[in-house]
Amino acid sequence: MTNPPRILFAPLLRLASVLAATLAVAGCGDSSGGAYVPPLLTIEAPDAGRCDPLDTRVCLFPFPNDFYTVEDPGADTGRRVALVRDSMPANVAGVRVDPAEWNRNDGFSPGALLQTYVAGLDVAASGIPAVTDIGSSLREDAPIVLIDAETGERKPLWAELDASVSSDEERALLIRPAVNLLEGHRHVVAMRGLVGRDGAPIAAGDAFRAMRDGLRTNVPEFDARRPAFERIFTDLANAGVGRDDLYLAWDFTVASRRNLTERVLRMRDDAFARLGAAAPAFQVTEVAENVDDRVARRVKGTFDVPKYLVGTGKPPARIHYGADGLPAADGTFTAVFECIVPHVAVGDRTGVPKPARPSLYGHGLLGDEGEVAAGNVRSMAEEHDFVFCATKWLGMSEDDVENAVNILQDLSKFPTLADRAQQGFVDFLFLGRLMIHPQGLGSHPAFQSADGKSVIDGSELFYDGNSQGGIMGGALTAISTDFRRAVLGVPGMNYSTLLQRSVDWDVYRSIYDPAYPAQIDRGLGLNLIQMLWDRAEANGFAQHMTDDPLPNTPPHTVLMHVAFGDWQVAIAAADVEARTIGARIHAPSILPEHNVDVVPNWGIEPIPSYPWGGSAIVVWDSGTPAPPTTNLAPSVGRDPHGDPRSNAAARVQKSEFLRTNGAVVDVCQGAPCVIRR
Numbered sequence: 127m128t129n130p131p132r133i134l135f136a137p138l139l140r141l142a143s144v145l146a147a148t149l150a151v152a153g154c155g156d157s158s159g160g161a162y163v164p165p166l167l168t169i170e171a172p173d174a175g176r177c178d179p180l181d182t183r184v185c186l187f188p189f190p191n192d193f194y195t196v197e198d199p200g201a202d203t204g205r206r207v208a209l210v211r212d213s214m215p216a217n218v219a220g221v222r223v224d225p226a227e228w229n230r231n232d233g234f235s236p237g238a239l240l241q242t243y244v245a246g247l248d249v250a251a252s253g254i255p256a257v258t259d260i261g262s263s264l265r266e267d268a269p270i271v272l273i274d275a276e277t278g279e280r281k282p283l284w285a286e287l288d289a290s291v292s293s294d295e296e297r298a299l300l301i302r303p304a305v306n307l308l309e310g311h312r313h314v315v316a317m318r319g320l321v322g323r324d325g326a327p328i329a330a331g332d333a334f335r336a337m338r339d340g341l342r343t344n345v346p347e348f349d350a351r352r353p354a355f356e357r358i359f360t361d362l363a364n365a366g367v368g369r370d371d372l373y374l375a376w377d378f379t380v381a382s383r384r385n386l387t388e389r390v391l392r393m394r395d396d397a398f399a400r401l402g403a404a405a406p407a408f409q410v411t412e413v414a415e416n417v418d419d420r421v422a423r424r425v426k427g428t429f430d431v432p433k434y435l436v437g438t439g440k441p442p443a444r445i446h447y448g449a450d451g452l453p454a455a456d457g458t459f460t461a462v463f464e465c466i467v468p469h470v471a472v473g474d475r476t477g478v479p480k481p482a483r484p485s486l487y488g489h490g491l492l493g494d495e496g497e498v499a500a501g502n503v504r505s506m507a508e509e510h511d512f513v514f515c516a517t518k519w520l521g522m523s524e525d526d527v528e529n530a531v532n533i534l535q536d537l538s539k540f541p542t543l544a545d546r547a548q549q550g551f552v553d554f555l556f557l558g559r560l561m562i563h564p565q566g567l568g569s570h571p572a573f574q575s576a577d578g579k580s581v582i583d584g585s586e587l588f589y590d591g592n593s594q595g596g597i598m599g600g601a602l603t604a605i606s607t608d609f610r611r612a613v614l615g616v617p618g619m620n621y622s623t624l625l626q627r628s629v630d631w632d633v634y635r636s637i638y639d640p641a642y643p644a645q646i647d648r649g650l651g652l653n654l655i656q657m658l659w660d661r662a663e664a665n666g667f668a669q670h671m672t673d674d675p676l677p678n679t680p681p682h683t684v685l686m687h688v689a690f691g692d693w694q695v696a697i698a699a700a701d702v703e704a705r706t707i708g709a710r711i712h713a714p715s716i717l718p719e720h721n722v723d724v725v726p727n728w729g730i731e732p733i734p735s736y737p738w739g740g741s742a743i744v745v746w747d748s749g750t751p752a753p754p755t756t757n758l759a760p761s762v763g764r765d766p767h768g769d770p771r772s773n774a775a776a777r778v779q780k781s782e783f784l785r786t787n788g789a790v791v792d793v794c795q796g797a798p799c800v801i802r803r
Contacts, residue, residue, distance in 0.1 A: 163342065164340060164341055164342045165341050165342065166341070166342050166343070166344065167332055167335065167336045167341040167342065167343050167344075168332075168343070168344045169332045169333045169336060169343050169344065169345060169348065170182050170332070170333075171333065171343075171345040171347075171348055173185065173212075173213075174345045174347040174348050175347055176210040176212060176213045177213055178191060178193045178194075178376075179333035179345065179348055180242075180331065180333050180334050180374060180376060181242050181243055181331070181374075182331075182333075183243035183245075183298075183646070184243065184298075184646055184647070184650060185213040186209075186213055186214070186650060187241060187242050187243055187298070187650075188240070188241065188242035188315070188374065188376050189240070189241050189242075189650065189653060190234035190235070190238050190240070190378040190653075191376050191377075191378050192205065192312070192354075192376075192377050192378050192379055193351075193376070194207060194208060194209055194213075195207050195208055195233070195379065196208040198232065201232035201382070201385070202232055202310055202382035202383075202384050202385060203232040203233045203310050203379050203380075203381065203382050203385075204232075205232060205233060205379050206229065206231070206232055207225075207228055207229050207230075207231045207232070207233070207234070207657075208229055209225035209228050209229060210225065211223070211224060211225055214654075215537070215642060215644070215647040215650055215651050215654070216642075216644075216647075217535060217536055217537075217641045217642055218640065218641055218642070218643050221536055221538070223536075223537045223538050223651070223654065224538040227540075227541040227658060228654065228657055228658065230385075231381050231385055231657055232379075232381055232382050232385045233309075233310065233378075233379040233380045233381035233382065233385065234378050234379065234380055234381060234657060235380070235381065235620075235622075235656050235657050235660050235665065235666075236306040236307050236308070236309055236380050236381065236386070236660070236665065236666065236668070236669065237303065237306050237307070237619065237620040237622070237623070237656070237660075237665045237668075237702065238303065238307065238378065238380065238653075238656075239300060239301070239302055239620075239622045239623065239649075239652075239653045239656065240272075240300070240301035240302075240303075240315055241298050241299065241300060241301070241649065241650060241653060242298065242299055242301075242317075242374065243297075243298050243299065243646070244299050244317075244320060244328060244373075245322075245328075246294075246322040246323050246324065246328065247287065247299060247320060247321075247322065247323075247328065248321050248322055248323045248325075249285070249286070249287055251321040251322075251323075251325065252269050252319065252320045252321045253268075253269050253319070254269050254270060254285045255268070255270070255283065255284050255285065256284055256285075256286065256755050257284040257286070257302075257698050257755050257756075258722050258723045258724060258755055259284075259723070259724040259725075260282050260283070260284050260304045260725075260728045260729065261282070261724065261725050261728050261729075262724070263282050263283045263284065263304070264280050264282055266366065267319070269317060269318055269319045269320060270283060270285055270301055270315070270316070270317050271314075271315070271316040271317075271318075271362070271365070271367055272301070272303065272313060272314070272315055273313065273314045273315075273316075273361060273362065273365045273367075274307065274308060274311050274312075274313055275311065275312040275313060275314050275361045275377065276308070276311040276312060277308075277311070278361075278364055278365055280365065281303055281304075281305065281307060281313070282303070282304040282305060282728075282729060283301055283302060283303050283304055284301075284302055284304060285299060285300060285301040285302065286299075286300050286302075286755070286756045286757060287299060287300070287756070288300055288646075288649050288757060289754075289756040289757055289758050290626050290648070290649070290757055290758065291645040291646065291648070291649075292645065293645065296644075296645035296646040297646075298646055298649055298650075300649065300757065301315070302623060302702075303702070304701075304702060304705060304728075304729060305702060305705040305706050305729065306665070306668050306669060306702065306706040307380045308380065308669070309380055309381060309382055309383045309386065309669060310379070310380060310381070310382040310383065311379070311380055312377055312378070312379045312380075313377060313378055313379070313380065314358050314361045314362060314375065314376075314377045315374075315375060315376055315377070315378075316362055316367055316372055316374070316375040317372070317373045317374045317375070318367075318371050318372050318373055319371060319373075320373050328373060329373075330372065330373045330374065331374070333348065334372070334373070334374050334375070336348075336349075337351070337352060337355040338355075338359075338369055338370075338372055338375075354377075355375075357377075358375050358376065358377050359375070361377075362375060381657075381660070383669075383670070383676075386660055386661065386666045386667070387604075387605070387661075387666065387667065387670070387676055388452065389445065389452065389453050389548055389661060390548040390551055390552075390605060390661065391605065391676060391677065391678075392452045392453050393432075393434045393453050393548060393549070393551070393552050394551070394552060394555060394605055394607075395678065396432065396453075396454075396455060397431065397432045397434075397455070397552050397555070397556065398555075398559075398607075400432055400455065401556075401559070404563075404565070405559065405560060405563035405564075405565040405566040405569075406429050406430055406431065406556045406557075406559060406560050406563075406566070407429065407430040408427055408428065408429035408430070408463075408560055408566070408567065408570075409427050409428050409429070410425060410426070410427040410570050410572050411426050411427045411428060412425070412426040412427070413425050413426075413572045416474075417466075417499075418504070419469075419508075420468060420469070420504040420505060420507065420508035421466045421467065421468060421469070421499070421504050421507065421508070422467050422468060422469045422471070422472040422474055423465075423466070423467040423472070423572060424464070424465070424466055424467075424499055425464070425465045425466075425467065425567075425572045425573065426462070426463070426464050426465075427462070427463055427464075428460050428461065428462055428463070429460075429461055429463060429556060429557060429560055430458050430459070430460060430461075431458065431459045431460075431461050431549075431552055431553050431556045432455040432457075432458060432459070432552070433446075433455065433456055433457045433458055433459035433549070434446055434453040434454070434455060434456065434548070434549055434552065435456070435459070435545065435546065435549050436456065439459045439520075439546075439549065440525070441521075441525060441526050441528070441529035441542060441546060442529045442532070442539060442542035442546075443542065443545065443546060444541060444542060444545050445545040445548070445549075453548075459549065459553070461517050461518070461553040461556070461557070462495055462517060462518065463495060463515055463516065463517050463557055463560075464495040464496055464498050464499065464515070464516055464517075465498065465513060465514065465515040465516075465567070465573075466498055466499055466503065466504060466507050466513070466514050467482070467507075467513050467572075467573065467581055468482060468504075468507040468508040468511060468512065468513070469508060470482070470508060470511045471511055471513060471575075471581040471582075472575050472576075472581055473575055473576070474576075479575035479576075479577070479579065479581060480511055481579075481580065481581055481582060481583035482507070482511045482512050482513040482581055482582060482583060483510075483511060483512050483513070483583055483586070483588060483784065483785065484512070484513050484515070484558075484561040484562055484582050484583065484584065484586075484587050484588065485512050485513070485514050485515075485587070485588040485589060485590050485784060486514075486515060486516065486554055486557060486558050486561070486587070486588070486589045486590070486591075486602075486609070487503060487514040487515065487516040487590055487591060487595065488516070488519065488554075488589070488590070488591025488592070488594070488595025488596070488598060488599040488602070489516055489518075489519060489523075489591070489592075489594065489595050490592060490593035490594045490595060491522070491593060491594045491630055491694075492522060492523060492524055492526065492527055492530065492594075493519075493523065493524060493594070494518055494523055494524045494525075495516040495517050495518055496516075497516065498514050498515065498516035501772075502768070502771040502772045502777075503771075505772075505774075505777065506590070506771075506777050506780065506781070509774070509777060509781070510777065510778075510780075510781035512588075512590075512781075512784075513561070513573070513581060513582050514590070515557055515560075515561055515567070516557075517550075517553050517554060517557050518550065518553070519547065519550050519594060519595070519598055520546040520547060520549050520550030520553065521542075521543045521544065521545070521546035521547030521548075521549075521550055521662060522543070522547060522550075522594055522598065523550075526543065526546065529542060529543065530543070530634070531637055534634055534637040534638040534641060535637065535638075535641040536641070537651050537654065537655055540655045540658055540659075541658055543658075543659075543662070544658040544659060544661045544662045547598070547661070547662030547663075548661060548662055550598075551601065551602055551605060551662075554602055555602075555605070555606060555607075555608065558587050558589075558606070558608045558609060559608055561582060561584070561587060562582070562584035562585075562586075562587045562608060563584070564584065566584075567580075567582060568580030568581070568582045568584060585786065586609075586610075586785075586786050587608045587609040588609050588611050588612070588613075588784040589602065589603060589606070589609050589611070589612035589613070590612070590613045590615065590780065590784065591612075591613075591614060591615060592615035592616055592771050593615070593616050593617075593694060593695060593767065595614075595615065596614040596615045596616055596617030596618070596686075596695070597614075597617055597618060597619060597621075597624070597663055597664055597695070598662065598663050598664070599612060599614050599617070599664075600612075600614055600617060600619060600663070600664025600667060600668060600671055600684075600703065601662065601663050601664050601666065601667040603667075603671055603682050603684060604664075604667035604668070604670045604671040604675075604676060604679070604682070605667070605676060605679060606679070606682070607678070607679055607680065609682075610680055610681070610682050610683065611682065611683050611684075611685075611783065611784055611785075611788060612682060612683075612684050612685070613684075613685045613686075613687065613780050613783060613784060614664075614684060614685070614686045614687070615687045615770060615771050616687065616688060616689050616692055616694070616695050616700075616767055616768075616770060616771075617664070617686055617687075617688070617695065617700055617703065618695045618696055618697075618698075618699030618700045618702075618703060619663060619664035619665040619668060619699055619702065619703045619706075620656065620663075620665040620699055620702065621652070621655075621656060621659050621663060621665070622652045622653050622655075622656035622659075623696065623698065623699045623702070623757075624695060624696055624699050625652060626649075626652070626757040626758065626759070627696035627698070627699070627753070627754075627757055627758065627759055627760075628693070628694050628695065628696065628759055629693045629694060629759045629760070629761070629765070630694050631759065632759070638651075664703060668703055668706040668707055669706060671684060671706075671707045672684060672707045672708055672709075672741050673708065683739075683740065683741050684707060684709065684741040684742075685741070685742050685743075685744070685779070685780065685783045685790060686700060686703065686704060686709060686741075686742065686743040686744070687744055687746065687770040687771070687776060687779075687780070688700045688743060688744065688745045688746065688770070689745075689746055689748065689750075689766040689767055689768075689769050689770055690715075690716050690720060690745050690746065690747045690748070690750060690752075690766065691720075691748070691750030691751055691752060691753055691760055691763065691766055692750075692753070692760075692765070692766060692767050693750075693753075693759060693760045693761075693765035693766075693767055694765065694767045695767065696753060697745070697753065698753075700743065701727075701729075701730065701743075704730050704743040705729045705730055707741055708740075708741060709730065709740075709741040709742050709743045710730070710731050710732060710733040710734070710738065710740060710741070710742050710743070711727050711730045711731070711732055711733065711742065711743045711744070711745070712732075712733055712742065712743070712744045712745070712790075712792070712794065712799060713726075713727060713732035713733070714726070714797070714798050715727055715744075715745040715747075715798060715799075716745055716747045716798050717747050717749075717798050717800065720747060720751065720752055721752075722752045722755070730743065733790065736789075736790065736791055736792040737782075737789035737790060737791050738789055738790040738791075739789045739790075740790075742790045744776075744779065744790070744799055745798075745799065746766070746769055746770040746773065746776060746799045746800075746801050747798050747799065747800050747801065748764075748766035748769045748800075748801040748803055749763070749766075749800075749801075749802075749803065750762075750763040750764060750765070750766045751763050764803070766801070769801045769803070770801070773801050775793040775794070775799070776793070776799070776801075778791075778793050779791060779793045
């Protein structure tokens with residue numbers, strides 16, 4: 127009988143080697159009293175207790191990583207993040223990021239950016255999927271595999287080398303999930319078949335090879351992790367991924383729903399319990415009459431909200447916590463509002479008032495409530511009979527600019543932004559209640575017609591926001607109890623993806639980059655702050671924005687209006703959001719000559735017929751070329767960021783959606799939605 131192929135023995139030989147290595151680590155011997163000692167592999171691990179030897183280029187790489195967590199039976203995930211300050215990025219003054227607030231998390235971001243360093247990597251030769259070919263990440267032989275270990279499901283992704291740095295020695299590999307990962311689930315990442323720029327295969331590092339091949343190392347702390355790695359290899363094997371040719375593999379746990387949302391939900395529920403059946407207290411401070419041919423009145427004022435921040439609540443205030451470790455009210459916060467009332471609602475020209483639909487409006491990046499009077503909002507109000515009201519996005523308003531500058535120089539201060547933003551959500555919710563409550567705004571003469579009746583139809587509240595108002599508006603939608611339909615204009619989610627792909631980042635990068643001189647640390651810093659930003663933007667709430675609502679919250683329906691080639695909010699980030707919330711897309715979505723994707727709109731199903739009653743994404747094509755396929759901002763053509771909101775047909779579509787039992791209608795006659803400039 128001929129000898130069977132060697133490959134049949136390989137699994138048994140490897141199993142024997144792994145078992146022997148595990149026994150050796152445990153100090154166990156064989157029945158004869160002698161202990162099998164596997165070969166020794168010397169690895170570089172100067173700080174194995176706080177840095178993962180898998181990637182010695184940066185202490186926290188690969189990241190995110192369950193190595194940087196500890197068991198915690200009190201956490202919903204059973205784990206707690208346990209970052210060490212000595213391992214965190216340092217600024218130019220040598221001050222390392224304080225991980226205290228991060229260590230309150232029971233896992234990592236559901237939109238986690240996966241980072242590691244692979245010297246000499248050739249992305250194209252390795253077959254790594256670009257943002258234009260996400261579907262290839264699910265190929266059986268894909269070079270990067272991301273698996274939900276709880277379900278065994280492969281997750282789609284794209285990857286890119288960091289194009290924002292100037293040196294290959296600083297250029298991390300960035301792996302981005304194409305749909306947000308499920309909360310509370312452990313995930314496994316694996317890389318294989320990588321090719322270098324010299325055309326040669328890239329060999330696994332010594333530390334990973336020791337775990338993969340069952341070798342003993344000179345670092346007992348690392349050898350003690352062998353059972354955890356065997357669990358990873360088992361998860362991969364169950365998904366059809368063998369270990370023999372792996373370059374690297376690790377696992378991480380996504381934060382739980384409760385950990386991501388419980389702070390703001392506590393604020394919301396406590397604030398409305400205090401309010402009861404009453405309307406929030408408010409004061410009208412200024413009324414401008416007959417503003418222009420679209421706006422009859424522009425009304426400014428203030429309103430009272432329970433304050434969940436320490437001190438005055440002004441930046442850089444933090445959340446005020448109670449004895450149970452959750453936000454607790456500490457006095458009252460005076461918020462500002464500004465509203466516009468159209469002529470059609472007042473009836474000053476027709477003699478017949480027509481009560482308007484009430485809608486909150488969300489302003490743009492580091493702006494203010496005054497943006498509710500922008501030209502496109504005025505047109506929407508008069509053309510379609512809306513009263514729009516806005517307040518500040520605390521944490522990301524004009525009042526926070528100085529604090530934002532300080533944060534960019536020391537990321538330890540980032541919790542102040544996330545904390546104030548959550549107070550801002552409560553402010554928006556209270557303003558919404560004011561708009562529809564019988565004793566709210568409509569009870570004041572500034573919001574009444576000549577016959578003394580309210581110009582606001584309080585039967586249903588809506589939301590419309592643009593840019594930052596589209597990004598943070600997604601989170602507000604997920605927690606809203608008063609409005610159930612929202613238009614998110616030029617939106618996206620996950621600032622760790624958005625920032626470097628935005629021309630707006632250029633200004634802030636001029637502060638951030640000098641503050642963090644190690645180029646490879648800059649992307650890591652953005653990745654870290656995303657873990658806290660999840661509490662204050664759509665990325666942390668997307669799984670509950672539409673048909674899987676948060677506790678004591680209704681489901682919502684969302685219309686996303688996207689500008690193709692947007693210079694400020696990347697369409698790639700909008701696509702991730704659409705996949706996550708289950709939105710359908712208007713197809714064909716763009717002009718054929720602008721498509722660069724292998725499969726257009728991969729992973730987003732088309733709208734089957736109109737009118738469409740579910741959530742949707744509509745892309746508006748103004749002729750701008752496709753954006754870069756890596757983490758750089760567009761710079762060719764013109765910025766179409768403001769085009770959808772300024773287009774009359776887009777406003778018609780929004781109006782038909784923002785009504786009781788509204789729906790998405792086709793205003794583009796079955797063709798791509800094109801804006802001619």
